[in-house]
Amino acid sequence: MTKLSVNINKIATLRNARGGNVPDLLKVATDIQKFGAQGITIHPRPDERHIRYQDARDLKSVVYTEYNIEGNPQHNFIDLVLECKPDQVTLVPDAIGAITSSAGWDTIKNQSYLTEMIQEFQRYGIRTSIFVDPILEIIEGAKKTGADRIELYTEAFAYQYGLGNENGIDPYVKSAVLANELGLGVNAGHDLSLDNIQFFKQNIPGLLEVSIGHALISEALYLGLENVVNMYLQKLK
Template sequence: MTKLSVNINKIATLRNARGGNVPNLVQVAKDIQKFGAQGITIHPRPDERHIRYQDARDLKPIVYTEFNIEGNPQHNFIDLVLECKPEQVTLVPDAIGAITSSAGWDTKKNQSYLTEVIQEFQRNGIRTSIFVDPISEMIEGAKKTGTDRIELYTEEFAQQYGLGNHRVIEAYIKAAIMANELNLGINAGHDLSLDNIKFFKENIPDLLEVSIGHALISEALYFGLDNVVNMYLQKLK
């Protein structure tokens, strides 16, 4: 079964809109795990507009499934990850001020930098994953960095699938086959939803984990958080 890691950035966005601590991010993370999710993902950004660095510290003692911290490996982020020691760190090439992630790494151009950062995390017992587009050259570059896994960036898949273009999956299948041949674990994330997750999962060989936030929290407004987590778990079987 592909594991479900729930990104709780949008819970933090809602909390921050009014100040205070409603909704309580830590309690939501506890509940999501109780509902059956196999991981909690956060993506702190330098301006802390949703997840704050302190949130990572507060979440560490209560995440008993898998703690995944995503972000651009700048100095403050690296320090935070080394302090919290999550099970997994996912490296994402966010521009400062970006609304959301918009591309995978150029693993050729950034190979030496990524290699250095990944080695530091691995020395500290933290599994690493690199956010990449489904491009053979970028997956080959990821392998050379020494990363444990890649995370396939799925925005293009979600957009095209929504338009009825199911052939968009072909590039992702090809990328997954290559990753498997290179002995890289495969994660996926970005704009995956209840509408498209089953099709994606059924077509991607050896998909280990999906990280889903915006769609899942939005769907929970209609169906409830417990129901939505379990709807995803059913589709990922």
């Protein structure tokens, strides 16, 4: 079964919009795990507009499944990850002011930099994953960095699937096949939803984990958080 890691950035966004501690991020993380999710993901950004760096520290005491911290490996982020020692760090090449992730790493151009970062995290026993587009040369480049896994950036798939174009999954299938051959674990995330997750899961060989936040939290407004988590788990079987 592919693991479901729930990104709780949007819970922090809602909390920060009003101030105070409602909704309680730590309680939501605890409940999501109780509902059956196998991981919690956060993506702190330098301006702390949703997840705050202190949240990352506080969550360490309540995440008993898999703890995944995403972000661009700048100095403050590196220090935070090494302090928290999550199960997995996912490296994402976000610009400082980015609203959301919009591209994967060029693992060829940035090979030396990524290799250095990955070795630093692995030295502390933290599994590493690189956010990448479904391009075969980029997958090969990821292998050369020494990363443990890749996370396939799935926005293009979700867009094409929404148009009724199921062939939009083809580059992802080829990328996953290559990653499996190279010994890279395969994760995926971005714009995956209840509408498309089952089709994606059924077609991607060796899919280990999906990280889902915006869609899942939005769907929970209508269907309830516990119900939605379990709907994802059923579709990922």
